[in-house]
Amino acid sequence: MNKKILVTQSSIPTIEEYIEEIRHIFESKWLTNMGEKHKELEKNLKEYLGVKNISLYTNGHMALYIAIKSFNFPEGSEVITTPYSFSSTTHAIVQNNLKPVFCDINEEDYTIDVSKIESLITDKTVAILPVHVYGHVCDVERIDEIAKKRNLKVIYDAAHVFGVKYKGQSIANYGDISMFSFHATKVFNTIEGGALVYNDDEKRLVLERLKNFGINGPECVDMVGTNAKMNEFCAAMGICNLRHVDNEISKREKVYNRYLERLNNISGIKVSRSSN
Numbered sequence: 001m002n003k004k005i006l007v008t009q010s011s012i013p014t015i016e017e018y019i020e021e022i023r024h025i026f027e028s029k030w031l032t033n034m035g036e037k038h039k040e041l042e043k044n045l046k047e048y049l050g051v052k053n054i055s056l057y058t059n060g061h062m063a064l065y066i067a068i069k070s071f072n073f074p075e076g077s078e079v080i081t082t083p084y085s086f087s088s089t090t091h092a093i094v095q096n097n098l099k100p101v102f103c104d105i106n107e108e109d110y111t112i113d114v115s116k117i118e119s120l121i122t123d124k125t126v127a128i129l130p131v132h133v134y135g136h137v138c139d140v141e142r143i144d145e146i147a148k149k150r151n152l153k154v155i156y157d158a159a160h161v162f163g164v165k166y167k168g169q170s171i172a173n174y175g176d177i178s179m180f181s182f183h184a185t186k187v188f189n190t191i192e193g194g195a196l197v198y199n200d201d202e203k204r205l206v207l208e209r210l211k212n213f214g215i216n217g218p219e220c221v222d223m224v225g226t227n228a229k230m231n232e233f234c235a236a237m238g239i240c241n242l243r244h245v246d247n248e249i250s251k252r253e254k255v256y257n258r259y260l261e262r263l264n265n266i267s268g269i270k271v272s273r274s275s276n
């Protein structure tokens, strides 16, 4: 028998823990549309991440799509981003009828090369969409400076940095909106799921409405939205997994240290390290 060595495996709670968490859903029969589990996960994540506002979605991609959509950028506007990401990042830009403009990455940690951003700005540029890569945080301070100076929005693809702090602060405090993915393969999962975190309280209304067909009250639909609501079973999985996430992160840290120890001294192999 071949023993498989898995590169990754989804983290899940015990079946008993999950059953306990979904018991209430069977009693209430409230399956989706921002029910009790949805609200509880929002609250727990806000505390864990130390963020002011959070909105939950069916997946990270729809969250990113909605984050971009919420700014109502004119069609054909340009968004400076990085090709070194999962295809979702570029798709979210193109699906919004915007043009992705690729900026190179730096060799150290594979995040966007901030020294090359400004040369790509044109009179059509409306936003920068950098990606934090493998737990490495972009040069968020420099990106904020450029964005302020040139009056651009900043939306982070933060799918790879759940729980990562920058100078003791949540990375969600940089830029206008950050997106997390809670896909089964990520360090924290809700089976499928995602979130947007943001400081601007006024953004909440539009970010919530866009995931629910633009509905604004029982008799009013005054914007074109989509359907990207996280359901109660996914939220319940998130509530369970969040209890164990610190352990999951330290398990990955052990693997990282082992790679570092065994690979770093081999010539021709460079192990990626964070510059922060």
Ligand SMILES: *Cc1c(COP(=O)(O)O)cnc(C)c1O
Residues within 6 Å of the ligand: 059, 060, 061, 062, 085, 086, 088, 089, 131, 157, 159, 160, 181, 182, 183, 193, 194
């Ligand atoms: C996983 C991931 C996404 C997409 O998230 P989903 O939840 O799978 O939709 C986007 N960007 C990056 C960098 C990712 O790793």
